[in-house]
Amino acid sequence: MSQTSQSSESSPSSPANQRVVIAGAGPTGLLLAAELRLAGVETVVLERLPEASGESRGLGLHVRSLEILHQRGLVDRFRTPETEAWPAMHFGLFWLQRPEGPKADYTLAVPQWKTEHALEARARELGTEIRRGHEVTGLSQDDERVVVEVEGPDGPYRLEAAYLVGADGGHSRVRKLAGIGFPGTGSTFYGVLGDVVVKEGDTVAYSAELYPGGWLANVPIEGGRKLRLMTTEFDQERPGDDVPVTNDELREAIKRVTGSAPDFEETTWLSRFGNSTRLADEYRSGRVLLAGDAAHVHYPIGGQGLNTGLQDAFNLGWKLAATVQGRAPEGLLDTYHAERRPVGQRVCVNTQAQVSLLYPLDKITPLREIFAELVKFKEVNDYLLHLVTGVGTRYEVPLPEGAGEPHPLLGRLVPDAELVAADGPTSLASHLHDGRGLLIRFAEGLDAEGWTDRVDVLTAEPHPDLDAAALLIRPDGHIAAATDDPAVLRHALATWFGAPADTAGTDTDDTDATDATAGGAA
Structure with a gap:
């Protein structure tokens, strides 16, 4: 325009x-x-x-x-149909086991x-x-x-x-x-990446290998028609931003890291990156x-x-x-x-922690040996997997005084589930398409009266993965209430969606709830 x-x-x-x-x-x-x-x-x-x-x-x-x-x-x-799932996830080049089942495509390429x-x-x-x-x-x-x-x-x-x-x-x-x-x-080291056109008939596989001076990743992209080569060198000075990135720079970087230069003819994109945090x-x-x-x-x-x-x-x-x-x-x-x-801060911290596991290799090898043993424990594996994918993000949600301990689901992203409503089976996620709040009632006596202009209501049969009488879900999919207490539910409704429509702008018993705000992310 x-x-x-x-x-x-x-x-x-x-x-x-x-x-x-x-x-x-x-x-x-x-x-x-x-x-x-x-x-x-x-x-x-x-x-x-x-x-x-x-x-x-x-x-x-x-x-x-x-x-x-x-x-x-x-x-x-x-x-x-042509989108592939990454075969593995890693933390500091320690390969993590993904869960089986519906989330097998943990990361799509x-x-x-x-x-x-x-x-x-x-x-x-x-x-x-x-x-x-x-x-x-x-x-x-x-x-x-x-x-x-x-x-x-x-x-x-x-x-x-x-x-x-x-x-x-x-x-x-x-x-x-x-x-x-x-x-x-600022950056203390740098890397080069290039997207290489794969020769007809060649097959490429995902890999990432650590060497004394850095590491190299090979990532198939665009259905395997291209290969991303990504280097990191810990002891090389980065060229100035006014110096163009070239195929020769990528080849030489790979040779310094691995000891051999790759054979490729055409790149469609080249770039540099650093570790500024x-x-x-x-x-x-x-x-x-x-x-x-x-x-x-x-x-x-x-x-x-x-x-x-x-x-x-x-x-x-x-x-x-x-x-x-x-x-x-x-x-x-x-x-x-x-x-x-707090989420951004944890990403910054975990990427710095991963760098600490990569270099200098001669000094951190004992640490890597211990870490390799730790990631074999499911709890450690899952923690790191949830950390790098954000699945573990949980927001602190305010509760009214006397509400007791928070429900384990509170503040988490609601899992998709097949629910059974009055008119038959339905996907929970389908009820969030419009970007409104959602109250799911699994028991009688809980409603969103006064908030239905902002919050949809779904009555469904109890579900084993959603163990609560009612769930209030924010438009971003996070659970704002998991309760059987009408007072707790009304507090959550007022906290996240404002005063009820019939009392908006007037003094009500719920006015204290609108002052509550969420804390950080756990």
């Missing part, structure tokens, strides 16, 4: 205080846009690149990301460009406006709005909005303009929020960056929509920082 130079844009039919602007059309920004549009919020995505790059820094969708996509009815866009393509299609279907070739150059904010300065193809203009979200990567312009600190460490001080500064790499960067091991960004967007979308539309309980938007920053 072209803009007149120096114009200030505001639509009478959709006022600026009802609009959200997102900087960045990567997976995080596109999923967030789709979530906002699902709730009916006008959303504009600004992307500085004139067209999609086709690059694939991220290569996999972890099981937790697949579950949230399933909750929106989107997972089949990614789980296509989906190149980032395909993820972006599918999410952009979803965002556009819902009415998102995506402006390519438009770059954020400045911002200002007050109590009522944020004004975004933009440089577009036809010149500069201003765009007013209720909120601005920076999903514009590790070098985030939005984060810098908002003055949000990004402390951490940084975490934003705040995920929110007034009317500016951060998500994805704009909020956290780390060494790219285990494919955690893209997935953590998707989960940031899923957590933020419904909260921001409720806030913009004036239906959020007080403090709801602040729970985004409270819940997601």
